[in-house]
Amino acid sequence: MKRYLQLDLLILAMRLLLAFTLWNYGYSKLTDGQFGLTEAEQDLAIKDLSLFKISWYIFDAEPFKSFVGWSQVVAAILLIFKRTFLLGTLMAIPIFLNILIIDITIMPLSFKIAFIFRISFYLFFLGIILLYHKTQVIDALKSLTAAPYLKFKHHKKWFLIIPFYMVLLEMSSAVPKLIFYFIFHFDETMRFINHYF
Numbered sequence: 454m455k456r457y458l459q460l461d462l463l464i465l466a467m468r469l470l471l472a473f474t475l476w477n478y479g480y481s482k483l484t485d486g487q488f489g490l491t492e493a494e495q496d497l498a499i500k501d502l503s504l505f506k507i508s509w510y511i512f513d514a515e516p517f518k519s520f521v522g523w524s525q526v527v528a529a530i531l532l533i534f535k536r537t538f539l540l541g542t543l544m545a546i547p548i549f550l551n552i553l554i555i556d557i558t559i560m561p562l563s564f565k566i567a568f569i570f571r572i573s574f575y576l577f578f579l580g581i582i583l584l585y586h587k588t589q590v591i592d593a594l595k596s597l598t599a600a601p602y603l604k605f606k607h608h609k610k611w612f613l614i615i616p617f618y619m620v621l622l623e624m625s626s627a628v629p630k631l632i633f634y635f636i637f638h639f640d641e642t643m644r645f646i647n648h649y650f
Contacts, residue, residue: 464585467578471545472532474575478552479525482518489513508559524548539589542582549575 481487490502490510499507512518528548531541549572556568583590634642 460585464582467582468532468538468542471575471578472529472541475525475529475532475545475548479522479527479529482522483526488518503561505559505561508555538582539586539593542579546576546579549579 478487488509490506490513494502494506495510502510512521524544525548528541528544531537531544533541553569553572553576556565556572560568631642
């Protein structure tokens with residue numbers, strides 16, 4: 454019994470460590486504490502900047518920075534609560550995988566090794582959390598994959614209409630785009646229509 458209590462506390466510690474780490478990463482992005490270049494670095498030619506610095510400049514662009522920051526904050530909050538920590542665990546996996554790949558790609562060698570071990574251990578902790586709660590994870594996966602393919606039975610000839618539907622669905626994005634251009638760029642849109650049609 455005591456052994457299971459210790460294991461429970463260890464899993465809880467992993468969750469809180471991951472939540473704290475994600476919160477720090479996310480909060481620093483949302484408050485301009487991460488990404489971007491100093492004024493001196495911005496005055497340099499791109500050939501004089503490392504891949505790390507160039508990437509840091511690109512990652513500072515909005516809405517990318519805010520999206521990543523909020524994703525990390527939301528995953529951190531989900532990891533804290535008993536009802537949502539498995540969802541937070543699943544959300545944290547692609548976040549940490551993305552960080553790992555970016556670190557492997559852009560970090561200078563001196564930082565790369567340290568971050569590879571650190572982020573890999575975070576991914577390992579996420580795996581341990583999922584393994585520890587494997588019954589709930591398996592039940593959730595069964596529930597997600599047990600849904601029927603179609604709600605109704607169809608004659609096979611009706612499946613021939615699917616490519617037509619696919620084309621219509623792809624073209625459907627043109628309608629709001631056209632409305633947007635008519636509202637905000639009416640003159641340019643009319644010139645384009647008159648020129649090509």
